[in-house]
Amino acid sequence: MRLAIIGAKGQVGWELQRRALALGHEVLAWDVAELDITQPAAVDQALATSGVQAVINAAAYTAVDRAEQEPERAFAVNRDGPAHLAFSCAQMNIPLLHISTDYVFDGSKSGPYTEDDPAAPLGVYGQSKWAGDQAVQRLLPQHLILRVSWVFGMEGQNFVKTILRLARERAELRVVVDQHGCPTYAGAIADILLNLVGRLREIETGNLWGTYHYCGAPATTWHGFASAIVEQARHYEPLKADKVMAITTAEYPTPAARPVNSVLDGSRLTDRFGIHPSAWQSDLSTLLSALYER
Template sequence: MRLAVTGREGQVAAGLIEAARGRNDVEVVAVGRPVLDLARSDTVFPALEVARPDIVVSAAAYTAVDQAEDEKELAFAINAAGAGKVAEAAAKLGVPVIHLSTDYVFDGTKDGAYIETDATAPLGVYGASKLAGEQAVAAANPHHLILRTAWVYSPSGKNFIKTMLRLAGDRDEITVVADQWGNPTSALDIADAILHAAAKLGGDKNFAAFGIYHFAGNGETNWSGFARHILDTSRAFGGPHAHVRDIAAAQYPTKAKRPPNSRLSSAKFAGVFAWRAPEWRSSAATVVARLVRDRRGSSLPLRGAAKDLLPKPVPSDTTTVKDSLQR
């Protein structure tokens, strides 16, 4: 099976390439700028046609949440029109599309985890553009899986874990928002989820459960709790550490408003595709271990091994987070 993923340098694209490495049953081809540029719709179909995919993974996006407030036209061109063109190209090629979306389609006022049928109400341009993208994808290709995820991090790209490690190397204390909640999600786990879904699509020609799914890390926390776990793990591996001080989102004003509750229920995905993400602390520890050991020039631990190397347990009452520094 051959997967074409949009966005050469994205966290999910990198995760898919890593997940497929050494496997004989799947090949991942990353297609990105300048060959495929979502802001230039005429590039999309030719680039994907050359890739000859069995499934298209639509992962490329405009993700600068605050900047989107000033670049609404560009955000919608990429996240809405561009996503629609990717799905349309997949339909022309006769293949399904797996499209990545976001928790930011919700306003965060629900008491509890969001499910797929909950009403959407984005708070800013980024969320609105991603919601428009979902609608464009669904309209362009009936064979679509839309995966909403949240708080994505990985060993590559810009993300919250990398930000915390960088800041801990420069200061003794970091202030982190404590009144926004969600599910930290490893791009490596997203890649595994996509491969499970792709295998199901490839093996079941009568698959009919297309539509919207939520997929996020197992368990919840807030940004400050996420930060504490990151830095405690880093210290366990000899990396940088700093004290985390809780603050309210109101004390860290941003141009775009963030949802206070980004929790997503992944029950539907688990039921249909028989796969659930690992507990978020384990996945986060694995990524932190890799990053710290990369810095120290040591050999990297195997995925999943980091949880066995850490002091146990991390008390749940210290696990309080949300992203005010990096989407």
């Protein structure tokens, strides 16, 4: 299949590109230098001349704190960009697979969030992503929105790389323990999206378009995730950090508020497609092995 991958240099985009090629897909890999999705004319022209059979949008403005100072840019990328893609895809009858986030929720629910729970984003990043979800839903029936959480991978900046850097520099790490979520490997997200691409005929026939949740298992905290990173990394190198201290959100203020509960319920994806959560600790081991082999 001929695929367009938008945001090809990001965490998920990079994994999508190499895995799609390995599966034999013909890939047009576009990052912002090749296609600025905030420009509708550019999107129309690129897709009209591409000959692609499906589009996967992995592009996003993901600087959660900086978004509070740059709301126009965040909304341009996270709301307007998906809207332009959805409109063009609708004109050409091309399905769109779009990545969204747990930050569309406010985190006040006591259990995992389902796709039917009301969105109530706390900050600009979540608000802009929710607006993008709504645009895709409104403009294009043939869409799959995959909401994910706490993404980590080989490319780009992420929590794993930050903890590794700090563990080399500091004897003690202080990490928030009262925010709960599910670390999710970019490679697993890419595999799921490509699985769904391979089942587009089934999705069309069964009218299985819509929004789905996916995250790694089991749920943990940022402190639990950091502790696992340090523990596994010690097998590869000596680290200065000998203690990972648990602190509260109040002890680590940030410009943007974070949901205290980012756990997503992925049972709809399991029930409809037989796709089960990946074990994040195993995925972390895979990632660290790859990082240390670089």
